[in-house]
Amino acid sequence: MVSEANSGASQTLVADAATPIELPAEVDALVVGFGPVGAAIANLLGRYGASALVVDKAAEIFMAPRAIALDNEGLRALQLAGLEEGDFDRVAIPYVRMSSPYLGEFGRVNTLGEIDGHPKLVTFYQPKLEAALRARLSRFPAIRVALGVTLTGVVEGAEGVAATLDVGGGAAATVSARYLIGADGAGSLVRQLIGRQFEGRTYPQDWLVVDARGAARPIDHVEFVCDHRRPVPHMPAPDGQERWEFMLRPGESRAQMESDEAVAKLLAPWGRAADMAIERKAVYRFHARVAKAFSKGRIFLAGDAAHVTPPFVGQGLVAGLRDAANLSWKIAWTLSGRASPRILASYDEERRPHAKAMIDLARLMGKLIMPRSAPIALLTHSLLRLLRLAPPLRRYFDDLGIKPKNVFPKGLFVAGRSRAKLVRGGPFPQGWVRLPDGRVVLSDDALGPTLALVGFGHDPGAALAAATLAAFLACGGKVVQVVHRGQALHLRREGWCEDIGGVFMPGAAPFGWAAVVRPDRTVLHDGPAAEAERLVRESLALLGAPVRAEAPYGAVPAFSV
Numbered sequence: 227m228v229s230e231a232n233s234g235a236s237q238t239l240v241a242d243a244a245t246p247i248e249l250p251a252e253v254d255a256l257v258v259g260f261g262p263v264g265a266a267i268a269n270l271l272g273r274y275g276a277s278a279l280v281v282d283k284a285a286e287i288f289m290a291p292r293a294i295a296l297d298n299e300g301l302r303a304l305q306l307a308g309l310e311e312g313d314f315d316r317v318a319i320p321y322v323r324m325s326s327p328y329l330g331e332f333g334r335v336n337t338l339g340e341i342d343g344h345p346k347l348v349t350f351y352q353p354k355l356e357a358a359l360r361a362r363l364s365r366f367p368a369i370r371v372a373l374g375v376t377l378t379g380v381v382e383g384a385e386g387v388a389a390t391l392d393v394g395g396g397a398a399a400t401v402s403a404r405y406l407i408g409a410d411g412a413g414s415l416v417r418q419l420i421g422r423q424f425e426g427r428t429y430p431q432d433w434l435v436v437d438a439r440g441a442a443r444p445i446d447h448v449e450f451v452c453d454h455r456r457p458v459p460h461m462p463a464p465d466g467q468e469r470w471e472f473m474l475r476p477g478e479s480r481a482q483m484e485s486d487e488a489v490a491k492l493l494a495p496w497g498r499a500a501d502m503a504i505e506r507k508a509v510y511r512f513h514a515r516v517a518k519a520f521s522k523g524r525i526f527l528a529g530d531a532a533h534v535t536p537p538f539v540g541q542g543l544v545a546g547l548r549d550a551a552n553l554s555w556k557i558a559w560t561l562s563g564r565a566s567p568r569i570l571a572s573y574d575e576e577r578r579p580h581a582k583a584m585i586d587l588a589r590l591m592g593k594l595i596m597p598r599s600a601p602i603a604l605l606t607h608s609l610l611r612l613l614r615l616a617p618p619l620r621r622y623f624d625d626l627g628i629k630p631k632n633v634f635p636k637g638l639f640v641a642g643r644s645r646a647k648l649v650r651g652g653p654f655p656q657g658w659v660r661l662p663d664g665r666v667v668l669s670d671d672a673l674g675p676t677l678a679l680v681g682f683g684h685d686p687g688a689a690l691a692a693a694t695l696a697a698f699l700a701c702g703g704k705v706v707q708v709v710h711r712g713q714a715l716h717l718r719r720e721g722w723c724e725d726i727g728g729v730f731m732p733g734a735a736p737f738g739w740a741a742v743v744r745p746d747r748t749v750l751h752d753g754p755a756a757e758a759e760r761l762v763r764e765s766l767a768l769l770g771a772p773v774r775a776e777a778p779y780g781a782v783p784a785f786s787v
C-alpha cells in the first residue's frame with residue numbers, strides 16, 4: 227500500500243513492494259538520493275524557489291553510525307539550507323589532540339571559537355541531522371519526495387533527461403527532468419550511468435566504529451591515539467555519547483570484532499563495557515576517491531556519489547554540503563531563466579579540485595594516525611613535534627592553516643584581486659548584524675536566499691542606473707548597505723544592517739567598498755562602491771543575465787528572515 231509519510235516534505239509518498247507509486251511525468255529537477263546531501267539540495271532548491279522531485283530507494287533514514295564531525299563550513303551550508311541552531315544537537319569541540327604511546331602528545335589543533343558565526347568543529351549524529359533536514363522541507367510545497375523508489379536508468383536528450391524508476395509493485399515509470407542530480411551515495415548508479423568513474427584508492431584497513439554512552443572516563447575533546455598497533459580516534463558526541471574507531475589488525479574479521487567480547491576488550495581503557503550502553507557497532511572500509519568529473523551535460527553528481535574520503539579530518543559530508551551549496555543555486559537560477567545554463571560548468575571547475583585537496587589532507591592525516599611500524603611512528607610523530615617548536619609552523623598546524631581554503635582558482639567570479647581582504651572566488655565573511663526592525667541575526671540570514679550587492683558604509687544602490695538595478699533585482703538580487711554600529715539612525719529606507727561584531731568593517735573591506743555576493747556566499751566581484759554600476763554589470767554579464775528594462779530606484783526588497 228502506498229502511504230503518506232511524515233518525512234516533512236509537504237508531499238511525501240512511500241512505495242511498498244505491492245503497490246506502485248504514481249509520479250509526475252515531468253519535473254524541473256530530479257534529485258536521486260535523500261541522504262543528507264540530497265536532503266540539503268532539496269531544501270536549497272526549495273529556498274531558491276525551484277521545484278523538484280526527490281527519490282530514494284530506502285523508505286527510512288539510514289540509522290548506522292556514520293558522520294559525526296562537522297566544521298564551520300558545513301554548519302554554514304546547513305544554515306543556507308535553512309537549518310536553525312536548535313534543529314539538531316551538536317557538541318562544540320575545544321581541541322583535537324594527537325598522542326603516541328612513545329612520545330605522549332605530539333600534535334594539537336585548536337578548534338575553540340568560531341569562524342563565520344559557527345563553531346570551528348562540532349560533533350553530531352547523522353540520522354538526527356537527516357531528520358532535521360527532512361522536517362525543514364515541509365515549507366516547500368514545490369519539493370515532492372517519493373521514498374521506496376529506485377532509479378534504474380537515465381537517458382539524456384537535448385532538452386532534458388528521462389529517468390527510469392522502479393516505483394514498487396513491480397512497476398516502472400519514466401520521469402522527464404530538465405536537470406538530474408545524483409546524490410545517490412558512494413555506490414552511485416548515476417555516476418556509473420554517465421561514465422564518470424571514481425579515481426583513487428581504497429584503504430586496505432577496516433575500522434570498527436563503536437558508539438556508546440556511560441564511559442567511566444569521558445572526554446570533552448577529540449583524541450587520536452596514534453598507536454601503530456591499534457590506532458583509535460575517540461570523541462564525545464551529543465546526548466552523553468562517545469565514539470571510538472578501532473583499526474582492525476590483519477587477520478581480524480568483521481564478525482569477530484563486532485562481537486560483545488571484542489568490543490568490551492577494546493573499550494576497557496575507558497571503562498567497563500558492562501557499565502556502558504553500546505548504541506551501535508559496525509565495521510567500515512574507507513576509500514579516497516574522486517569522480518573523473520562531477521557532471522555530464524544536464525546530470526550532476528554531489529556528495530559521496532562524487533567523492534569519498536577516509537573520515538580522519540571529518541570532511542566527507544562537509545564536502546557534500548559544499549557541493550549542495552555550490553550547485554543548488556546554479557540549477558535554480560538556470561531553471562528560472564535568471565542566469566544562463568553555461569554557469570553550470572563552473573560546478574565541476576570549482577568543486578572537484580577542493581574535494582580532492584580535502585581527500586589529500588585526510589590521506590596525510592591517515593599517515594599520522596596509522597603509521598605502519600614503530601620506527602615510522604617514532605620518526606613521523608617526532609618530526610611533527612619538532613616542527614611545532616617553530617612558532618609560525620605551530621600556528622600553521624594548531625590553527626588549521628593546513629586545511630585547504632575554500633577559494634576557487636578558477637570558476638564563476640570576475641577574475642582579479644582587489645585591495646580589500648575579500649577574495650573573489652572565496653567565501654564572503656559572516657557576522658552578527660542588526661536589522662532595521664532591531665533583530666540581531668547572522669548576516670547570511672539577513673541577505674536571504676539571494677544574489678546580493680553589499681556596500682560597506684555606502685549605499686551601493688545609489689551608483690546604479692535604473693536599468694541596471696532592475697536587471698539586478700530581476701536576477702534575484704538584493705541591495706544591502708552594511709553600516710557601522712549606530713550609524714543607521716539617519717537612514718530611512720530599508721535594505722541596511724548594522725555590523726554588530728565588526729566582521730565586515732574594517733575586517734573584510736574598507737569603508738566605501740562594495741561586493742557582489744553569490745547566493746552560496748562566494749564573492750563574485752568587488753570594488754569601490756562608487757563603481758557599483760560596473761561591478762553589477764560585469765557580474766550580470768558573467769551570469770548571462772540580460773539588463774532588461776528601466777525601473778525606478780527604490781524597489782530594494784526589505785529583509786525577510
Ligand SMILES: Cc1cc2nc3c(=O)[nH]c(=O)nc-3n(C[C@H](O)[C@H](O)[C@H](O)COP(=O)(O)OP(=O)(O)OC[C@H]3O[C@@H](n4cnc5c(N)ncnc54)[C@H](O)[C@@H]3O)c2cc1C
Pocket residue numbers: 258259260261262263264281282283284288291292293294295296352375376377378409410411412414415435510528529530531537539540541542543544545546
Ligand atoms: C564510519 C563513517 C564515519 C564518517 N565520519 C564523517 C565525519 O565525521 N564527517 C563527515 O563530514 N563525514 C563523515 N562520513 C561520511 C558521511 O557519512 C558521508 O559523506 C555522507 O553520508 C554522504 O551523504 P550522501 O547524501 O552523499 O550519501 P548517502 O548518505 O549514502 O545517501 C545516498 C542515498 O541515495 C540512495 N540511493 C542510492 N542509490 C539509489 C538509487 N539507485 N535510486 C534511489 N535512491 C538511491 C540511498 O538509499 C541513500 O539514502 C563518515 C562515514 C562513515 C562511513
